[in-house]
Amino acid sequence: MPPGDSPETAGSLRIEGGSIPGGHGTPAFTLTAPRPSAVPILIAVPHAGRAYPGSLLERMRNPGFAALKLEDRYVDRLAERVAAQTGAALLIAHAPRAMIDLNRAIADIDWDMFARGKPDSVGSYTPGLRARSGLGLIPRRLPGFGELWKRRHDEADLAARIGGIHDPYHGALERALADLRDRWGAALLLDLHSMPPLGFQGGVPAPEFVLGDRFGASCHGALMGSCFGYFSEMRRGVAHNRPYAGGYVLERHARPREGIHAFQLEIDRSSYLDSRLVEPGKGFAAMVHLLTGLVRRLAGEVAEIGQLDSRSRWADAAQ
Numbered sequence: 001m002p003p004g005d006s007p008e009t010a011g012s013l014r015i016e017g018g019s020i021p022g023g024h025g026t027p028a029f030t031l032t033a034p035r036p037s038a039v040p041i042l043i044a045v046p047h048a049g050r051a052y053p054g055s056l057l058e059r060m061r062n063p064g065f066a067a068l069k070l071e072d073r074y075v076d077r078l079a080e081r082v083a084a085q086t087g088a089a090l091l092i093a094h095a096p097r098a099m100i101d102l103n104r105a106i107a108d109i110d111w112d113m114f115a116r117g118k119p120d121s122v123g124s125y126t127p128g129l130r131a132r133s134g135l136g137l138i139p140r141r142l143p144g145f146g147e148l149w150k151r152r153h154d155e156a157d158l159a160a161r162i163g164g165i166h167d168p169y170h171g172a173l174e175r176a177l178a179d180l181r182d183r184w185g186a187a188l189l190l191d192l193h194s195m196p197p198l199g200f201q202g203g204v205p206a207p208e209f210v211l212g213d214r215f216g217a218s219c220h221g222a223l224m225g226s227c228f229g230y231f232s233e234m235r236r237g238v239a240h241n242r243p244y245a246g247g248y249v250l251e252r253h254a255r256p257r258e259g260i261h262a263f264q265l266e267i268d269r270s271s272y273l274d275s276r277l278v279e280p281g282k283g284f285a286a287m288v289h290l291l292t293g294l295v296r297r298l299a300g301e302v303a304e305i306g307q308l309d310s311r312s313r314w315a316d317a318a319q
Contacts, residue, residue, distance in 0.1 A: 011035050018168035020095050021160040022053035028095045028165040031172050038087025039299035040184035040306060042176050043079045045192050046102035046169070046249060047072040051094040059150055060098065066148050070097045070139060072194040073269060074280055079192050081288045086295045088190075089176055093169060097139065098148065100161040102169055103191075103247040104137040113140050115152045137166075173253060181259045185306025188223065188298060189262035191249050194269045196277070198243075207239040208271055212246035212264035218254035219261040226301055227263070230294050259309055261302065 013035050018028025033042075048071055057063045076092045083090040093102055111117050134141035138158065141147050173189075180187035198206030211227055213219040224240075231238040246264040254262035267287070274281035 017172050019164045020051055021164050022055040023051055026051045029093045029169050031091045033089035034087050037180055037183055040180050040186060040302045041188045041295055041299055042089040043083055043190045043192055044091040045076045045079045046093045047097045047193055048076040049093045049096040052096050056099055060148055061150055067098055069142050075192050075194050078288055082291045082295055085292045088295055091173055095165045100165050101137055103249050105248045106162055108136045110136050110140050113153050115154055177260050184303050185309050186259040186302050188302045189253060191264045193266045195266040197268050197270045207237040208268045209238040210244045210266040212241050212244045214246045214250050215241055218250040219263045220256055220305055223261060230297055
């Protein structure tokens with residue numbers, strides 16, 4: 001099936017979009033959704049991609065270790081099971097984060113990684129904090145590991161990754177959220193990630209989850225309050241915006257005043273992976289159950305927000 005085709009069969013939509021450079025036709029992402037939508041929620045997984053072209057692995061230093069550290073390991077498998085049980089739409093990136101980070105703006109580039117440096121078309125642009133720290137649009141280094149690449153990149157590689165992966169992924173995400181909002185009056189993006197164990201902080205166990213809403217800018221406060229209430233009921237530790245407040249995905253796509261809400265959820269990998277943080281562990285099924293309950297709770301609340309927003313818009317139009 002050509003990338004970008006979107007057949008609808010048995011009440012569902014499936015789009016295989018974009019293309020991974022060097023991947024011999026491997027799509028950059030897959031979008032699946034019930035038709036009509038069952039709930040006003042889209043779960044997106046931008047950092048769990050494992051489709052590594054040989055040309056990429058050949059350029060990496062110690063690719064097995066580096067790739068594992070960059071991945072949100074098997075978060076896509078969690079998301080697939082939660083979406084199947086709740087009817088949420090699902091967007092999964094297959095392109096690995098090592099190739100391009102979908103949670104970064106295309107301007108967030110460390111040009112010292114490239115053979116010719118900064119092109120003239122960029123002008124006076126200065127890389128942002130993430131690029132300077134080594135985790136820009138194309139990751140450069142990892143703490144405790146150092147440089148990821150054996151040699152510098154070519155500008156043509158960057159253009160191919162943006163055109164084949166970054167642009168189509170965000171285009172599909174934007175359209176999917178707009179479709180949900182148009183049907184329900186509001187939509188919620190759950191941008192799903194994982195994090196290494198945070199350890200103890202001041203003698204207190206670190207939170208198992210971090211909710212990021214860009215300090216209140218990306219999501220209705222009632223939805224955040226519901227998330228915290230749910231995790232409290234489940235007796236799970238959760239933090240707010242620290243150390244992860246959400247990145248480019250939320251900055252680009254969240255528009256609460258237009259009915260599109262979004263938050264980032266970071267999950268401690270030790271909660272669902274084995275002791276090596278490599279394969280699904282004993283907590284995997286429990287994590288699926290926990291996240292399924294969260295999505296089910298939020299679905300009704302987002303739909304209610306959509307109804308209220310729709311009534312408000314009708315009232316304003318009638319005045």
